Amino acid sequence: MEVTSTGSSAGSQDGEPSAQVPVELPIEAVRPPRPGRVIGAGVALLFLVWLAYTVIVNENLHWDVIVSFLMDGRILGGLWVTIQLTVFSMAIGLVLGVLAAVMQLSDNPVLRGTSGLYTWFFRGTPLLVQLIFWFNIGLVFPSFGIGVPFDGPKLIEWQANELITPFTAALLGLAINEGAYMAEIVRAGIRSVDPGQREAAEALGMSHGQVLRRVVLPQAMRVIIPPTGNQFISMLKTTSMVSVIAGAELLTVAQRIYLGNFEVIAMLIVASIWYVVLTTIASIGQHFIEKRFERGHAALGARVRRNLRPFAKEPA
Amino acid sequence: MTTGQAEPMVKIRSLRKRFGSVEVLKGIDLDVPHGQVVCVVGPSGSGKSTLLRCVNRMETIDSGRIWVDGELMGYAERGGRLHLLAPAELCRQRRPIGMVFQRFHLFPHRTAIENVMEGPVTVLGTSRAEARRQATELLERVGLSDRADHYPAQLSGGQQQRVAIARSLAMRPKLMLFDEPTSALDPELVQEVLAVMRDLAASGMTMMVVTHEMGFAREVGDQLVFVDGGVIVERGDPREVLAAPKNDRFRTFLGQVL
Ligand SMILES: Nc1ncnc2c1ncn2[C@@H]1O[C@H](COP(=O)(O)OP(=O)(O)OP(=O)(O)O)[C@@H](O)[C@H]1O
Ligand SMILES: [Mg+2]
Secondary structure, three states: OOOOOOOOOOOOOOOOOOOOOOOOOOOOOOOOOOHHHEEEHHHHHHHHHHHHHHHHHHHHHHHHHHHHHHHHHHHHHHHHHHHHHHHHHHHHHHHHHHHHHHHHHHOOOHHHHHHHHHHHHHOOOOHHHHHHHHHHHOOOEEEEEEEEEOOEEEEEEEHHHHHOOOOHHHHHHHHHHHHHHHHHHHHHHHOOOOHHHHHHHHHOOOHHHHHHHHHHHHHHHHHHHHHHHHHHHHHHHHHHHHHOOOOHHHHHHHHHHHHHHOHHHHHHHHHHHHHHHHHHHHHHHHHHHHHHHHOOOOHHHHHHHHHHHHHHOOOO | OOOOOOOOOEEEEEEEEEOOEEEEEEEEEEEOOOOOEEEOOOOOOOOHHHHHHHHOOOOOOEEEEEEEEEEEOOEEOOOOOEEOOOOOHHHHOOOOOEOOOOOOOOOOOOOOOHHHHHHHHHHHOOOHHHHHHHHHHHHHHOOOOOOOOOHHHOOOOOHHHHHHHHHHHHOOOOOOEEEEOOOOHHHHHHHHHHHHHHHHHHHOOOEEEEEEOOHHHHHHOOOEEEEEEEOOOOOOOEHHHHHOOOOOOHHHHHHHHH
């Protein structure tokens, strides 16, 4: 039996209205020609091929040197220092940022002022200057101690010259500077949480700390995480500034090598390749985390666990 | 029945509250006896929410006294002087006072049952297992056993408000404050929330309810107060004052609401 799609179901046998068969109307439209796009793509492709060609055949780039140094022990050591500096300074910076943000939003004008001074000063001076300052802190404060403030007796005392290595100076500079930027990010996150949330939590009898930890910060994370990912990626590259105080990270190591073998460009390319690798990995991680956070409102812990379930061991 | 001269659950005397230069509450006197339901009605901006928020000390007050269950809210009286309570003491005073909001304010990052468990676990230090058991019971009481693992975003407004009521009840309150609990709901969802509140009133809970639901006030309320311009203009048995309002402004207001 042929069912026509005209809808007039006169041919239906047992008196029932026959189910209407939906009409298929496939769209196979022809695109209008877009010569501009084709030409543009062609030009771009030609440019890329030309660029690759000139780079590859260029004898001044010493590809063999680049390849041989990519896995050099010193380079890998510098890479490791770069990763450590990034992770530690971001972690400390995040803690400082949360502290400063919470102080900024407090009712106490002294706490607010202290936090404001901190972000104002460290965002207002160049990181490069801060790094050199921390490295030379011994010139201002020859020794540090724990004890009675205002020149009272000290329980423990350290000499600045022993304490301040390039690594600790780098960590101090990067973390404290990062904290000032993270403070703004965390503050925006906290402010994004509906004030009604705080009220509901207070009405249950929660203390300020509990409200913050249990209700406000978990919700602020949705707003805090994406820019924090950007900060992390940017920090991977910012660590290269530490080379001014010989911080033993990737760029410093590359510089030391080219001071010996004069392969300046090759060593810079080796370092750049590793920076690109690191930032690419971090971007992929950021993309993954952000996607998880955009989905619904569920708590991070629960969601991470749920997302990891497919990779967990098969239940016996 | 205990002796009749028991202190009321809520006793408010000469309460004044200003925001900046605007005085919102201009001398409120109100008693809410144990187990009674007091409905507070009044036009927008008349200070109804502020009144409730003063009772659980979400707002500071400028003068007057508020006692809840015989305890002065927000202050300790020592040596004939008032001393502001420390934050930890305020938290302790708020614990047995439940509050339900117009816009629910459920914690969006927690499921229904986790919302109900939050107070006991965080504030009272109840074990998670025990809190879960209680929360399951409470969700059953508000008719939402089958929604325990839903996030607030997956619930209708009426369901969210019932979870919010369960969340307050989990703290075993002796007083419940409702601030327009049905005003943000679609009309067909209002009744399911009112039903839960009716049950609660029948179980003997002391309640202060800001509402525009005159039917609820008439049926469940023991007392109705009409607030206008920061003062109580008319009060009495809801059935009587609603049938024969004396004050002109109250009459006009009723004409608009009913
Ligand atoms: N935190 C605040 N700061 C300044 N003014 C406020 C604040 N809270 C309330 N007000 C003002 O106090 C007055 C009373 O507000 P309130 O919320 O108590 O009224 P309401 O009777 O609950 O009104 P509605 O029916 O609209 O909820 C309003 O004019 C309001 O603008
Ligand atoms: Mg209100």
